Amino acid sequence: MDVVAKPGSTPPAAPRKLFTVLDLDGRVDPESDPKLDAALVKRIYEAMVRTRLVDARLLKLQRQGRIGFHVGSEGEEAAIIASTAALRDDDWIFPCYREWGAALYRGFSLQAYIDNMYGNGNDVVKGRQMPDHIVATGVKFGSITAPIGTQITQAVGFAWAAQRKREAIVTASYFGDGATSSNDFHAGMNFAGVYQVPTLFLLRNNGWAISVPTEQQTHSRTFADKGLGYGVTAMRVDGNDALAVYSVTRSAVERALRGEGPTLIELVTYRAGAHSSSDDPSAYRVNLEVDEAARRDPLRRLRAYLERHHAYSAADQVALEERVQAELNVCIERAEAAPAPSIESMFEDVFEELPPHLREQRDECVNGPRAKRH
Amino acid sequence: MSQMTMVGAINSALRHEMGVDERVVVLGEDVGKLGGVFRVTAGLQQQFGRERVIDTPLSETGIIGTAIGMALNGLRPVPEIQFADFIYPAVDQLINEAAKYRYRTSGEQTCPMVVRVPVGGGIRGGHYHSQSPETIFVHTAGLKVVCPSNPYDAKGLLLASIRDNDPVLFFEPKRVYRALKMDVPEEEYLVPLSSAKVVREGEHVTVVAWGAMLLEALAAAEEVRSEGVNAEVIDLRTLWPLDLDTVVESVHKTGRLVIVHEAARACGLGAEMVAQICEKAFLHLEAPPKRVTGWDTPFPYTLENEYLPLAHRIVPALLETVRF
Numbered sequence: 117m118d119v120v121a122k123p124g125s126t127p128p129a130a131p132r133k134l135f136t137v138l139d140l141d142g143r144v145d146p147e148s149d150p151k152l153d154a155a156l157v158k159r160i161y162e163a164m165v166r167t168r169l170v171d172a173r174l175l176k177l178q179r180q181g182r183i184g185f186h187v188g189s190e191g192e193e194a195a196i197i198a199s200t201a202a203l204r205d206d207d208w209i210f211p212c213y214r215e216w217g218a219a220l221y222r223g224f225s226l227q228a229y230i231d232n233m234y235g236n237g238n239d240v241v242k243g244r245q246m247p248d249h250i251v252a253t254g255v256k257f258g259s260i261t262a263p264i265g266t267q268i269t270q271a272v273g274f275a276w277a278a279q280r281k282r283e284a285i286v287t288a289s290y291f292g293d294g295a296t297s298s299n300d301f302h303a304g305m306n307f308a309g310v311y312q313v314p315t316l317f318l319l320r321n322n323g324w325a326i327s328v329p330t331e332q333q334t335h336s337r338t339f340a341d342k343g344l345g346y347g348v349t350a351m352r353v354d355g356n357d358a359l360a361v362y363s364v365t366r367s368a369v370e371r372a373l374r375g376e377g378p379t380l381i382e383l384v385t386y387r388a389g390a391h392s393s394s395d396d397p398s399a400y401r402v403n404l405e406v407d408e409a410a411r412r413d414p415l416r417r418l419r420a421y422l423e424r425h426h427a428y429s430a431a432d433q434v435a436l437e438e439r440v441q442a443e444l445n446v447c448i449e450r451a452e453a454a455p456a457p458s459i460e461s462m463f464e465d466v467f468e469e470l471p472p473h474l475r476e477q478r479d480e481c482v483n484g485p486r487a488k489r490h
Numbered sequence: 491m492s493q494m495t496m497v498g499a500i501n502s503a504l505r506h507e508m509g510v511d512e513r514v515v516v517l518g519e520d521v522g523k524l525g526g527v528f529r530v531t532a533g534l535q536q537q538f539g540r541e542r543v544i545d546t547p548l549s550e551t552g553i554i555g556t557a558i559g560m561a562l563n564g565l566r567p568v569p570e571i572q573f574a575d576f577i578y579p580a581v582d583q584l585i586n587e588a589a590k591y592r593y594r595t596s597g598e599q600t601c602p603m604v605v606r607v608p609v610g611g612g613i614r615g616g617h618y619h620s621q622s623p624e625t626i627f628v629h630t631a632g633l634k635v636v637c638p639s640n641p642y643d644a645k646g647l648l649l650a651s652i653r654d655n656d657p658v659l660f661f662e663p664k665r666v667y668r669a670l671k672m673d674v675p676e677e678e679y680l681v682p683l684s685s686a687k688v689v690r691e692g693e694h695v696t697v698v699a700w701g702a703m704l705l706e707a708l709a710a711a712e713e714v715r716s717e718g719v720n721a722e723v724i725d726l727r728t729l730w731p732l733d734l735d736t737v738v739e740s741v742h743k744t745g746r747l748v749i750v751h752e753a754a755r756a757c758g759l760g761a762e763m764v765a766q767i768c769e770k771a772f773l774h775l776e777a778p779p780k781r782v783t784g785w786d787t788p789f790p791y792t793l794e795n796e797y798l799p800l801a802h803r804i805v806p807a808l809l810e811t812v813r814f
Contacts, residue, residue, distance in 0.1 A: 208563075240595075240598070241594055241595060241596050242596050244593060251594070251596075251599060253595075253598045258562070258599065259591060259594055259598075261587065261594075263582055263586050263587075266555065266587050268555070269551060269554075269555025269558075270555050270556070270559035270587070272556050272559060273560045273561075273562075273567075274559035274560065274563045276556060276559065277559065277560040277563035277564065278563055280515070280541050280542075281563070287559075299549075299551045299579065299582075300552075300555055300583075303547075303552030304552070304555065304556075306547050306549065307546065307547055310547055465592045465593045465597050466593055466631050467592070467632065467656050468656055471731035472731065472734070472735075473731060473732065474731075
């Protein structure tokens with residue numbers, strides 16, 4: 117494991133090779149094999165496939181004008197799902213906007229997620245945010261925010277409070293490589309380092325912050341190197357290798373629970389799709405790079421592993437895909453039939469109680485002219 | 491009951507609430523061992539320990555971001571921003587995060603916290619130790635904004651703010667911190683949020699002020715008595731959500747309105763109040779409402795008493811309004 121920095125000890129001269137378990141054909145390195153239960157690996161794989169199929173369908177819906185927006189995670193499913201799988205159910209996730217697949221993995225219903233994509237009256241956040249900006253406290257998945265990095269300090273504060281309350285939990289913030297340039301990455305790493313807060317910084321290095329490549333994001337040799345400056349233990353792992361991601365994340369959870377402080381994990385992956393449905397990557401990157409990334413695709417690798425070691429079959433795959441598509445069809449149909457949120461709901465939840473000025477504005481809006489379209 | 495300055499009263503409120511509510515934690519730059527640069531948190535770390543009174547690294551976004559995380563996990567953080575002038579690095583966390591949690595999660599997650607912020611001029615602090623940025627937060631949906639003018643209200647409002655389930659920006663006028671002492675109960679009492687107070691009754695003109703300028707408004711009201719003018723002075727106390735009813739009622743009586751604030755004039759809270767009074771009490775007005783405010787310049791060092799809307803500027807405004 118590539119440990120870059122460890123508080124209280126001399127940092128090792130960092131070998132910057134990635135921690136990996138699986139090769140590109142799904143063969144396991146026996147030295148690093150976490151020997152996960154077959155059912156768990158299958159669950160992770162199925163969630164990764166489900167995430168990709170949901171992604172593809174949502175992109176189509178967006179292109180058809182049926183939903184307004186979508187942030188996909190194609191190519192990053194192992195970094196997202198396998199790391200979440202390595203957390204315990206009580207550990208809180210502070211996501212960026214690309215980790216909705218983690219909420220689904222934890223049991224947030226696909227219907228609730230699809231309702232959010234439509235911003236309809238059944239949406240958990242009442243159509244108040246763009247699609248993909250969900251919250252799922254039932255599965256300890258925090259509110260998704262668009263400003264980059266703000267969830268990082270919040271995850272530190274949440275874990276810090278847990279420490280004070282003697283709750284044996286950790287928090288995990290997810291963010292992309294672009295977020296390492298944000299104020300809150302710096303503040304979060306620094307605070308967590310100083311106070312040895314039980315938190316994980318899950319840095320998905322997917323190569324791109326919209327159109328800006330990693331080499332224009334930092335002059336550090338690796339993002340994991342940044343741990344050194346904060347005295348925060350850092351690891352670098354192949355983010356397209358689900359078993360390696362699981363293994364490293366799990367070890368960081370255990371470190372935090374032993375009181376050994378925070379860990380920065382650089383999950384080296386690749387954003388195979390666009391930044392979002394509003395983005396066109398052909399304006400800034402070449403197909404060659406995308407083709408090379410496809411060779412390292414996390415789904416292909418984990419499927420090869422399952423086929424090689426656990427008798428996963430083509431029929432299993434077909435059944436899985438059919439199941440997800442059928443589930444999606446039902447959810448989409450229901451979401452499209454749902455009513456819009458009420459006009460009144462726009463004024464609720466600004467404060468715990470509705471103050472006089474909002475009561476007046478609500479009445480003015482409800483009794484006033486309606487917009488031509490929503 | 492004992493005689494307290496505003497510094498003492500706020501300290502008393504924090505000490506009380508930390509004693510009765512395990513969830514309350516204080517964090518910020520220098521708030522622990524030193525007790526804050528204004529000594530508002532003096533002695534709290536000694537009494538409640540380093541886990542509950544936390545000296546943080548020097549980062550406002552770090553202070554507010556981690557405080558939000560603590561609030562999400564059931565604590566009642568009371569972070570301190572050392573000077574209002576230094577709050578801007580935390581504005582993303584305050585405006586986009588703390589203020590929006592309840593709304594963007596439909597109440598699944600809330601962010602009850604009180605951000606204590608020394609505010610305002612009159613201490614020879616120049617541009618970076620004198621600003622009054624309250625309107626930025628008034629303009630932000632989801633935040634409550636409080637500003638006491640005296641030790642008694644400071645304690646009662648702070649206790650009410652900590653017990654409120656919404657995020658509160660609690661602005662403490664530095665000029666008043668040690669300017670006066672008054673009787674403050676040792677035990678707990680609440681001054682409800684969104685309740686303005688008529689602190690001086692009069693029938694000729696209504697003066698609305700808050701924080702350090704309340705004292706100036708009162709001084710001006712005394713001064714114009716010799717001219718036969720009896721001014722009614724309202725201490726706004728909570729800047730948002732507004733208690734407009736108290737102001738409207740007073741304007742019904744006086745027909746005249748003067749608003750005093752340290753913040754710059756353009757888009758200051760005075761502008762919003764004038765607009766609302768025009769909407770709600772237009773036919774009662776007998777003179778144009780007037781604003782006596784800081785100028786639309788940066789806050790100056792040497793000439794700060796020319797910048798501030800002190801009594802010498804409020805007096806002519808009252809007379810002009812009454813004689814319109």
